[in-house]
Amino acid sequence: MQTLYWFTRDLRLHDNAALLAASRSGTLLCVYVVDPRWFTPFRWSRRPMGEHRWRFLWQSLMALERNLRPLGQRLHIAFGAPEQVIPELAASHGIEQVIRSRQPGTEEADQWASIQAALPDVLCREFETLGLLTEGTLPMALADLPATFSRFRKQVEAAGAQHSDILRIRTLSALPPPPGFARDNRGDCPPIVEPQHATPFTGGESAGLDRLQHFTFGIHGIERYKETRNALDDWDASSKFSPWLANGCVSAREVAETIREYEQVHTRNESTYWLWFELLWRDYFHWYALKHGADLFHRDGPQRQHRPSEFDAERFADWCGGNTVYPLVNAAMNQLRETGYISNRARQLVASCYVNELGLDWRYGAAWFEQQLIDYDVASNYGNWQYLAGVGADPRGLRRFNLDKQAAQYDPDGEYVACWANTAGDA
Incomplete structure (x- = not known):
């Protein structure tokens, strides 16, 4: 064939x-x-x-x-x-x-x-x-996907899926020949623009697998992951697997199997579990997107939970360009614009500012992330934005962070703000 x-x-x-x-x-x-x-x-x-x-x-x-x-x-x-x-x-x-x-x-x-x-x-x-599980190995019908991650996680773990149903497939070592080399038109693709700030991220399967091995068996970062993962700008504080996962350079099952191997060889603790836990969050949003379809992009979410918001072009441009009255938010938005990446903690803070302090329609913020993030994937991005805006899978509703408290906790000496303070720009 x-x-x-x-x-x-x-x-x-x-x-x-x-x-x-x-x-x-x-x-x-x-x-x-x-x-x-x-x-x-x-x-x-x-x-x-x-x-x-x-x-x-x-x-x-x-x-x-x-x-x-x-x-x-x-x-x-x-x-x-x-x-x-x-x-x-x-x-x-x-x-x-x-x-x-x-x-x-x-x-x-x-x-x-x-x-x-x-x-x-x-x-x-x-x-x-794309994920850990297939629809056939979910412990529920897709139509019955729980409305919250917590209920989903409990059902998955109760079914023993953490190890028994997640088996990676071997690396292919042979493929059939092509039916003649088709003439492609890759030359019409947009040019590649090199970043002004050096980035440690390089796309590709080998680079992703190297990072997976380095973080787990190399520096043993997995053993302290839960304690370090919220750092704003520390390369080895978190796994940084997300860009390779988002593009499919590394599979979620490969990461899960590597976690299991590490636990067998070295140790199993709360941090090794937490990396699995966050992989499962990613899986949940994958199924959430498949279940809800177009509602993933609806302002009021699948449950039509209305939250007052608007779109103001000036406030939106200030947020994108790192020109708000919140130094920590500005630093994170500058880093995002200059590098295509910010930490998970920074994403929560800038999104909270956008929704709660600026009162803006979350969908425009999600679309800015879609454009900028090297680890963008549709399910996680829009699912997380709905979650924080209080119209998605969060049973507690609207999430609001105290930005002064967050700055004192995660950037007490102001190093992060100082590093990214002078790159404000336009959206």
């Missing part, structure tokens, strides 16, 4: 059930589609793909191509709308089967439906590769 494999958020050879299925073909065309709509204003006047996200993604694509070459394959990079590109490639190469990883997000679902409609005689298959 002649197969087209559509890489999306699964840019790796290890633990990839979708690619494994595609490898059982006669010929295999490996495709990644860069959508030009990513680079133009879209949802809430933001372009989805900012410079930092694009740079990390492109690095990841080039790393994937390097890993495919020894297997006799290459990555065909197409610049265009997937609902047009995939059917055109399928027609020109006599494709009988199209495979991809199952995606959360309404745009992704609509594109897949359009491709299936355009290819009525082609077998279109999706596999679940």
Whole structure:
């Protein structure tokens, strides 16, 4: 069978059930589609793909191509709308089967439906590769997904899924040949802009796996993770796995298995559990997005919980540009704009300021994060913003942080604010 494999958020050879299925073909065309709509204003006047996200993604694509070459394959990079590109490639190469990883997000679902409609005689298959669990191993039906993470976690752990149902798939060492090298149009993709501030993040499977091993077995950061994870600007205080997880350079199951191996070899404590706990949070938002669909982007959330808010262009621009009256918030927003990354604690603080102090519509803040963050994924980003804005999966409602108290606790000497104080800019 002649197969087209559509890489999306699964840019790796290890633990990839979708690619494994595609490898059982006669010929295999490996495709990644860069959508030009990513680079133009879209949802809430933001372009989805900012410079930092694009740079990390492109690095990841080039790393994937390097890993495919020894297997006799290459990555065909197409610049265009997937609902047009995939059917055109399928027609020109006599494709009988199209495979991809199952995606959360309404745009992704609509594109897949359009491709299936355009290819009525082609077998279109999706596999679940993005999370810890598959829908078949969830301890509940997707329609019955609990409204809170706590209830979800208890059901998952009661079912013993922490270890028994999370098994990574071997790294592929062979792939079928391509049906002739298709001419791609990667040259039409936007140029890569190098950051003004050096970043330790480099996209790609090898870089992600190296970070996983370094943080766990290298510096044993996993043993003290719960105590250090809230640091604002310390590279080894938290795992920093999220950019590679978001792009699928490293699988969540690979991380879970590495945690289990560490616990067997070294120690199992509250910190090793907490890293698993946060992986499970990521999984919960994945299923939350699949369950709620378009409600993930609704101002009042799935439960239509109305919270007073507005959009004020001047206040929004001040927040994005690090020009508010809150020095800690300004520092974090400057770091985000300059590097494409801020810590989880910083994200909570700037989002709390945005929703509570500035009184702005959370969706515009989420769209700014979507543009800027190198670890953006639709489910975690919009799920977390709904959670903090009090319209999502948080049973306690609106979350409000005392910014002065947070600054005293996490930046007592003002080092973080001083470091990022002089890079204020425009949205």
